[in-house]
Amino acid sequence: AQKVTQAQTEISVVEKEDVTLDCVYETRDTTYYLFWYKQPPSGELVFLIRRNSFDEQNEISGRYSWNFQKSTSSFNFTITASQVVDSAVYFCALSEGYMNRDDKIIFGKGTRLHILP
């Protein structure tokens, strides 16, 4: 069965520090998608990134970067030079579907990130 574990319930860092959010997943499939979503205080889930299981290249988007390692079943998210606006709950998610296969997206419990001014 698919499962996503975010062991860090809550993290607080001072503004401008780097912070890494951990995500470990379980799946029996060899093809799957991994996601990160952000949920700011307003409540709406905002899509950040999607990565398929065949692409282990790390990705960088501005201050955000993602480290996907199949060997450890991890998909960690790093925010560089954090800002107060980064304060939110971040969810890692997994979908076992790929191409024409059926799938659903399963979420971890989230990590609440506080960026202190």
Add this chain to the structure above:
Amino acid sequence: DTGVSQNPRHKITKRGQNVTFRCDPISEHNRLYWYRQTLGQGPEFLTYFQNEAQLEKSRLLSDRFSAERPKGSFSTLEIQRTEQGDSAMYLCASSPSPGQGNTEAFFGQGTRLTVV
């Protein structure tokens, strides 16, 4: 606005009453998902549709819950005989079908249900 739309945004109901929520997905998306989120938890999968077909229902979806997507466009989620434990944020999301490239789900703002 071409995002996912959910109505109502907030609903307060007395225990035992029935409630119905509506979700209008992004128009070209064939997939539609319902999730429930309680305080401090991640979204929990309830059910999803491919067009009008309901593909899977979670064990969380008791007999009091029913979801429909009659014409493959908007969807409704009904809760009968509400209980206090049903109080939560109900989230709807939509995505293209697998095989159409991107499969990320886009979420609506949710309907917050409070059962008193």
